[in-house]
Amino acid sequence: MDVNKVRGMVIGVRQSGDADKFVTVLTRNKGKLTFYAKGAFKPKGKLTAATELFTCAEFVYSSAKGLNVLQGADITESFYELREDIESLAYAGYFSELADSFTAYKVNDEVILVLLYLCIKELLRKVYKYKHIRAVYETGLLRFSGYISDFSSCDVCGNATEYIGMEGGYCKEHKQVQSIFVNKPVLKAIKYICESPVKNILSFSLDEKYLDELCAVNDEFIKDIIPYKLKSRKFLKDICND
Numbered sequence: 001m002d003v004n005k006v007r008g009m010v011i012g013v014r015q016s017g018d019a020d021k022f023v024t025v026l027t028r029n030k031g032k033l034t035f036y037a038k039g040a041f042k043p044k045g046k047l048t049a050a051t052e053l054f055t056c057a058e059f060v061y062s063s064a065k066g067l068n069v070l071q072g073a074d075i076t077e078s079f080y081e082l083r084e085d086i087e088s089l090a091y092a093g094y095f096s097e098l099a100d101s102f103t104a105y106k107v108n109d110e111v112i113l114v115l116l117y118l119c120i121k122e123l124l125r126k127v128y129k130y131k132h133i134r135a136v137y138e139t140g141l142l143r144f145s146g147y148i149s150d151f152s153s154c155d156v157c158g159n160a161t162e163y164i165g166m167e168g169g170y171c172k173e174h175k176q177v178q179s180i181f182v183n184k185p186v187l188k189a190i191k192y193i194c195e196s197p198v199k200n201i202l203s204f205s206l207d208e209k210y211l212d213e214l215c216a217v218n219d220e221f222i223k224d225i226i227p228y229k230l231k232s233r234k235f236l237k238d239i240c241n242d
Contacts, residue, residue: 009055011053020037
């Protein structure tokens with residue numbers, strides 16, 4: 001039985017029986033993996049801390065008959081502080097469930113892991129408004145998943161973009177039935193997010209009304225991509241009215 005090691009972050013946890021867990025981990029170089037963690041639901045289990053949501057670690061596991069069995073983990077970051085702030089926890093939970101919904105098993109999505117890690121760190125730093133971090137995270141996720149571009153010009157004639165949709169950007173003359181009108185500051189923000197390296201992706205400012213507009217656009221795109229409602233999204237609305 002081979003023993004493997006992989007670095008990643010826990011983005012999903014599901015109880016199995018009275019004492020065990022299945023945990024979903026977004027890894028650096030092996031995409032999304034699910035591990036069976038025996039005894040991890042026990043308060044003092046050796047795998048309990050390493051299998052909490054948001055935990056970053058180097059996971060040691062074996063594979064047999066299609067099942068990845070977690071043997072141990074070296075925790076690098078727990079993000080325990082999130083549990084001391086219900087709003088930060090609500091946003092982080094939403095970010096994690098969204099990452100789970102956007103990523104595929106065993107497909108390398110390292111840049112999405114980096115984006116998730118960065119945005120959760122920023123929730124704790126409290127330099128940016130939570131809504132700013134949410135808007136950037138969603139737009140970045142759409143970008144790195146290949147759903148959107150910078151919408152720099154109309155896809156039909158090359159003129160300035162005024163309307164956008166999943167299929168591209170358009171001027172007023174060539175707008176599509178499903179396309180959405182977007183104000184220039186929001187288009188500028190999308191362009192910045194789509195062109196910046198992930199480490200600088202949050203470094204811009206946007207007025208509150210335009211943040212609301214960007215979040216509303218992202219909501220429409222995400223509804224088109226994910227055919228079911230995220231529990232964490234409802235929790236975020238209930239707790240933070242966002």
